[in-house]
């Protein structure tokens with residue numbers, strides 16, 4: 473048995489941030505990771521000769537914890553390619569091009585989108601995303617699905633579909649009837665306001681030279697005890713210590729998604745409210761698609777590569793060419809298929825899936841989109857150490873029912889991930905904030921050994 477101050481379970485950004493901060497404070501730390509690599513939901517990998525961001529990749533200006541970490545680790549960023557016109561396909565099925573963040577919809581619809589977006593912004597401004605259950609209207613908003621809330625706000629279907637797109641398929645990756653209006657407001661508040669989610673140039677602003685997995689890789693390089701291929705299946709704990717595998721520690725940072733906490737056997741069992749509440753937080757489902765072409769052909773047609781439609785299989789797509797890789801002048805599109813459409817797509821065989829995705833892209837970019845040189849679907853839903861994407865969110869009513877227990881430590885166990893963050897909820901920024909908060913709480917309570 474090895475004695476350490478802290479065992480960190482999970483070498484995603486949350487766990488590694490906590491481990492680095494604890495190490496810097498002079499504590500003895502071991503990190504146990506189930507996979508044979510670090511990074512969790514961040515994975516930058518070359519597939520069929522193309523470097524891909526299989527998990528998270530974008531950084532936005534509100535993500536100040538991530539931006540500070542990027543600086544600290546000596547990483548640099550570059551802007552997402554966005555010169556030229558964006559594409560929108562409306563309810564009438566007509567493809568239109570536009571500039572800026574106002575979709576080319578009928579003027580009545582545009583006014584409705586603006587009005588409902590302002591209402592969401594008003595509600596988000598009243599919320600501290602760390603404690604959404606304290607919102608003045610929390611009870612009412614948490615009992616109502618976001619879909620029902622939208623239907624109350626407007627009878628303009630296209631306005632409702634567009635507002636819904638930015639929280640449902642694009643963020644929580646669940647259908648709007650399956651999460652509460654309070655969760656929708658949390659998503660907006662955690663990003664600094666709904667207007668930020670509507671603005672792709674803001675929320676998908678920059679990329680990291682070398683890929684976002686550089687963040688966990690460089691954090692791990694600062695640690696000396698990161699054990700890979702070491703899934704934790706049992707934690708024996710009392711009020712002052714815990715035994716995890718071969719380690720005995722005064723503290724444990726359990727930095728795994730909430731959905732995987734109940735997969736671990738706790739001796740004694742977690743208090744009932746802890747075991748209960750994590751049954752009410754679940755992953756959404758989105759398939760991130762990577763489609764590579766000989767050239768970024770859309771650019772010569774004056775297109776930015778940015779495309780949206782609440783009515784298309786691929787509801788959003790962007791130019792994701794590797795501009796940081798010298799000599800790689802291929803064009804890469806990244807697209808997303810979410811929630812119910814993802815269910816239907818996954819029911820098909822791989823050839824049919826590819827055909828459907830490419831024809832959805834062809835509706836945006838024209839027939840050249842049908843002939844890529846490489847095609848890849850990120851497989852997070854099939855990966856036992858994630859099992860969904862992008863992150864987890866709450867059942868209707870469960871934020872107000874359980875929220876106050878979300879980050880409460882249990883004896884020596886701190887249970888954290890980006891899924892319980894306030895600012896940066898479900899994002900790498902939130903993972904850093906949660907890792908730093910867990911470390912600060914332990915450092916405050918533990919003299920260095």
Ligand code: FDA
Pocket residue numbers: 481482483484485486487504505506507510511512513514526527528529530531702703704705727728729732736760850852857858860861862863888889890891898899900901903
């Ligand atoms: P994460 O899940 O990354 O880490 C948990 C770790 O615990 C994993 O390494 C896992 O293997 C390990 N683990 C689990 N159970 C274990 C056990 N029993 N024993 C040992 N180890 C165990 N964010 C963003 O900011 N910008 C973006 O563009 C995107 N886009 C995006 C796309 C896709 C496809 C995905 C899947 C996700 C994103 N995200 C994102 C979200 C972002 O990637 C995510 O919020 C953070 O990386 C989560 O970091 P955590 O460390 O909290 O969890």
